[in-house]
Structure formats: C-alpha cells, structure tokens
Amino acid sequence: MPILEVRNIRKTFDRTEVLKGIDFTLEKGESLSVIGSSGSGKTTLLRCLNFLERPDAGSITVNGEVLLDCSDPSTLNESQIRRKRLHFGLVFQSFNLFPQYTALQNVMLAPELHAKEEHVHNFDREALREEAAGIFADIGLYDRMNNYPHQLSGGQQQRVAIARALILHPDILCFDEPTSALDPELTGEVLKVIRKLSEQNTTMIIVTHEMEFARDVADKVIFMDGGIICEQGNPRDVFNNPREERTRQFLSRYSQK
Amino acid sequence: MDTILEQLPVVIGALNVGFLQTLKLFAVTLLGAFPLGLIIAFGSLSKIKAVSVATQFIIWIIRGTPLMIQLLIVYYFPGLVLHNPIWGGGEQGRFLAASIAFIINYACYFSEIYRGGIQSVPVGQYEAGLVLGMTKGQIFRHVTLLQMIKRIVPPISNEIITLVKDTALARIIALQEIIWAGQAFMKGSHGISGAIWPLFFTAFYYLVFNGIVTVLLAGLERKLDYFR
Numbered sequence: 112m113p114i115l116e117v118r119n120i121r122k123t124f125d126r127t128e129v130l131k132g133i134d135f136t137l138e139k140g141e142s143l144s145v146i147g148s149s150g151s152g153k154t155t156l157l158r159c160l161n162f163l164e165r166p167d168a169g170s171i172t173v174n175g176e177v178l179l180d181c182s183d184p185s186t187l188n189e190s191q192i193r194r195k196r197l198h199f200g201l202v203f204q205s206f207n208l209f210p211q212y213t214a215l216q217n218v219m220l221a222p223e224l225h226a227k228e229e230h231v232h233n234f235d236r237e238a239l240r241e242e243a244a245g246i247f248a249d250i251g252l253y254d255r256m257n258n259y260p261h262q263l264s265g266g267q268q269q270r271v272a273i274a275r276a277l278i279l280h281p282d283i284l285c286f287d288e289p290t291s292a293l294d295p296e297l298t299g300e301v302l303k304v305i306r307k308l309s310e311q312n313t314t315m316i317i318v319t320h321e322m323e324f325a326r327d328v329a330d331k332v333i334f335m336d337g338g339i340i341c342e343q344g345n346p347r348d349v350f351n352n353p354r355e356e357r358t359r360q361f362l363s364r365y366s367q368k
Numbered sequence: 369m370d371t372i373l374e375q376l377p378v379v380i381g382a383l384n385v386g387f388l389q390t391l392k393l394f395a396v397t398l399l400g401a402f403p404l405g406l407i408i409a410f411g412s413l414s415k416i417k418a419v420s421v422a423t424q425f426i427i428w429i430i431r432g433t434p435l436m437i438q439l440l441i442v443y444y445f446p447g448l449v450l451h452n453p454i455w456g457g458g459e460q461g462r463f464l465a466a467s468i469a470f471i472i473n474y475a476c477y478f479s480e481i482y483r484g485g486i487q488s489v490p491v492g493q494y495e496a497g498l499v500l501g502m503t504k505g506q507i508f509r510h511v512t513l514l515q516m517i518k519r520i521v522p523p524i525s526n527e528i529i530t531l532v533k534d535t536a537l538a539r540i541i542a543l544q545e546i547i548w549a550g551q552a553f554m555k556g557s558h559g560i561s562g563a564i565w566p567l568f569f570t571a572f573y574y575l576v577f578n579g580i581v582t583v584l585l586a587g588l589e590r591k592l593d594y595f596r
C-alpha cells in the first residue's frame with residue numbers, strides 16, 4: 112500500500128483552473144521531485160496537501176486513511192483538519208521562522224503546545240530538548256541553536272525550518288523550492304541536509320528548480336505543466352529520455368543555463 | 369498680600385489634587401482604550417462587509433472631529449436633548465463623561481494602529497503555525513502577538529504622549545484636572561487671586577509626567593529590540 116495516494120486533485124482560483132486533475136502515489140521512504148515551469152501549479156499542489164488550500168475536487172489518502180475526499184462531506188470537517196495536516200510537514204521557500212524565538216525555541220514550540228493541549232501530565236521537556244539538540248547536531252547547527260533567526264544566514268535559517276518540521280515526525284515532508292531564496296553559495300548546505308534525509312529514507316516531496324539535485328536524490332520525478340502532470344517516472348528515464356515534447360523543451364532550457 | 373513662598377504650599381496642594389484627576393483620566397483612558405481598540409480593529413478587519421464598513425465609518429467620524437466636541441456632546445447630549453442628565457452635576461459625573469469620550473476617541477486611534485500591526489505580520493508566519501498544527505488562538509498568542517506589539521509600540525507611544533497633554537481638554541466640561549486647578553488661582557481660590565504663576569507650575573507637572581512616560585516607553589521599545 113502506498114503511503115500517499117493523490118487522486119484527481121483540482122483547484123480553481125478566480126475562474127482559472129490551476130490544478131486540472133493531479134494523480135500520483137508515493138511509497139514509504141521514497142523521495143519525489145516535482146519540477147515544472149513557473150505557474151504550473153507546484154506550490155498550489157503542496158498547499159493542497161498541507162490543507163492550506165482546499166481543493167475543489169479529488170482525494171488525499173495517507174496510509175489508507177482518507178484524509179480528504181471532496182465528494183465525501185464528512186472528510187471536510189474543519190475541526191479535523193488540524194490533526195490531518197500533521198501527516199504532512201512543509202518547508203517554505205521563505206523559511207518563515209518565528210523571529211522572536213531562538214532556533215531551539217522555534218523547533219520546540221509546536222510539540223510543547225501540542226503536549227500542553229493534550230494535557231500530557233508527564234510531558235518530558237528535557238527529552239524533547241534532547242531530541243531537538245540531536246536534530247541540530249544532524250543538520251550541523253548544534254552550536255547555533257540558541258541564536259535568533261536574524262543572527263543566522265539564510266541557509267542556516269532554512270535548516271532550522273527543516274528541523275522544526277522534522278520534530279513533529281510527519282509521514283511526508285514537503286519542500287517548496289527550499290533553496291530558491293538563498294544565495295547560490297548557501298544552497299549546498301541545505302541540499303546536503305535534504306540528501307541526508309533521503310538517505311535515511313524520509314518520505315519527501317521536493318518542489319525544486321535544482322535539476323541535478325532532483326535527478327540524483329529523487330526516486331521519482333513529476334514534471335508539471337499547465338496544471339497537469341505531463342510526465343512522471345524514475346529520474347533516469349525522465350531526465351535522459353523524456354517521452355513528452357514539453358518535458359524535453361523544459362529540460363533543454365535548464366541544461367543551457 | 370502673602371508672598372509667593374507662603375502661597376506655595378497651598379498652590380502645590382491644590383495642583384496635586386488636580387494632577388491626581390489628570391492621572392486618573394490618563395490611566396482610565398488607557399485601560400479602556402487598549403482593549404476597546406482591539407475590538408474595533410477586529411471590526412474594521414471583519415470579513416462581514418457591513419461590519420467593516422460600519423466600523424470604518426465610526427472611526428472616520430471620531431478621528432475626523434475634535435475630541436473637544438466629542439467631550440461636549442457626551443457630557444451635554446443626554447441632559448439637553450434626551451432630558452435625562454445621566455451624568456449628574458458632580459465631579460464624579462464629569463469624570464465618567466470625560467472617561468467615556470476619551471476612551472472612545474483613543475480606542476479609534478489605537479484601532480488603526482493595531483490594524484496596521486496585524487496586517488504587517490507576514491501571512492507566512494500564520495501559515496507556518498498552521499502547518500505545525502497550531503490552533504488559530506495558539507498562533508495569535510505565541511506567534512503573531514509579540515510581532516504585532518513590537519511594530520505598534522512606537523506609534524502607540526506617540527499617542528500615549530499626546531494623551532498626557534490631551535487630558536487638559538477635559539477642562540471644557542469643568543473637570544477639575546490640573547489646569548483647572550492652576551487657573552483657579554487667577555480667578556480666586558484659597559484666598560489667592562490674580563496669580564498666573566501657578567499655571568506655569570502645571571506645565572512643569574506635564575513635563576515631568578511626560579518625561580517619565582517617554583522613558584518607560586523607550587525602555588519597552590528597547591526590550592523588544594532583541595528580534596527583528
């Protein structure tokens with residue numbers, strides 16, 4: 112059984128259809144790269160998966176549980192959405208760290224609030240702290256975790272954002288162009304962290320314009336164009352022998368750069 | 369005729385009484401206008417068109433007319449037009465009327481500052497909270513509130529400093545605040561008349577009070593300087 116099944120997702124903004132029926136599945140431990148030109152609907156797809164946008168049609172199933180099915184009103188209940196979106200994590204292009212908290216506090220805030228809300232009496236703050244510290248060690252920021260976001264470089268901030276998503280143990284971690292807001296010399300450190308996560312078999316969906324990275328790291332690639340999946344498959348096939356003319360054109364534009 | 373030195377204790381005593389009334393009006397206005405301003409801000413940001421338009425209309429009226437007129441209307445309207453002088457004739461009634469006029473007026477100014485503060489927090493902060501599974505309330509309290517406060521402290525400080533001086537307007541409905549107390553010695557009070565120097569003393573009270581308020585607010589601003 113795939114960990115994620117996306118069926119016929121459609122989304123229209125002010126009469127323009129941005130997603131025109133997206134279908135794909137993802138197996139546990141796989142990483143999926145989503146490529147495609149600007150405006151093709153990549154961000155909208157990730158936002159639908161994270162319940163930041165409500166699709167007009169389609170279904171999202173995680174581990175066999177139907178999280179959302181637009182034809183079944185019982186799955187659209189607002190009060191359930193908060194629990195459902197925790198199946199997914201999302202790392203934004205612009206990091207969106209909370210400026211008033213240190214890196215460590217950014218990472219610990221959500222799990223602390225969840226514990227408080229669920230009245231966990233024996234909540235072990237120290238254990239959470241240690242787990243967070245472990246993640247900071249993994250991403251190479253152990254000595255910076257008491258810094259505030261404005262004291263960190265963009266690459267460091269984005270790594271903290273990844274840590275903040277990881278600590279909630281999402282089933283599927285999504286990245287929306289995680290390096291696009293970074294100076295070229297800082298992209299490497301972020302890509303290295305994502306590569307490492309992939310080696311540890313973290314299930315991921317990565318929207319990216321880093322073609323080389325997509326080819327090397329992903330188990331599967333989706334090329335989107337005009338709100339549909341134009342082509343999908345394993346990276347070797349899609350990058351070396353694209354079946355669709357549009358994929359070929361898109362890739363050749365990139366290889367010229 | 370007594371010398372100024374002999375009159376001084378009497379004058380200071382009367383000014384202190386007036387100043388206490390000034391201080392009370394200042395404090396009550398802030399206590400009322402801070403929360404009321406937030407409610408008005410939410411009203412003007414409401415997704416229900418009728419609510420936001422109505423709220424913005426009220427804000428426009430209050431900010432577009434002098435506080436002095438608002439004071440007079442709040443104080444005299446019930447008695448002269450409704451034939452129901454709800455404030456009574458005493459100092460307590462005048463204080464109540466002044467408080468209400470000041471609270472409404474300042475709440476409208478604060479609401480616009482709050483609104484700017486709310487809108488200045490990037491939507492990405494809110495979405496980051498959502499994605500981490502926080503409730504709207506948690507996001508407001510733990511993520512956006514402090515960022516809002518940081519952005520509104522400087523403009524709110526300006527309003528607070530203006531309020532220190534605006535309290536003097538309450539004299540128009542004969543509230544016995546410090547300038548009223550100082551002016552009384554021109555007309556004659558406590559056996560002193562034709563003396564203008566007590567009025568200069570009131571200016572000194574304002575300077576000291578404003579100095580203290582300014583220093584406190586600058587301290588708050590500095591305290592929030594630790595993040596960007």
Ligand SMILES: Nc1ncnc2c1ncn2[C@@H]1O[C@H](COP(=O)(O)OP(=O)(O)OP(=O)(O)O)[C@@H](O)[C@H]1O
Pocket residue numbers: 124125129147148149150151152153154155156
């Ligand atoms: N909230 C919205 N309201 C109206 N239109 C929107 C909204 N969000 C996205 N769109 C439109 O939907 C289309 C797809 O946008 P989307 O951000 O998903 O593209 P993308 O593939 O992520 O592009 P990029 O590579 O530039 O990030 C665009 O034409 C965009 O203008």
Ligand SMILES: [Mg+2]
Pocket residue numbers: 153154155287288
């Ligand atoms: Mg995008």
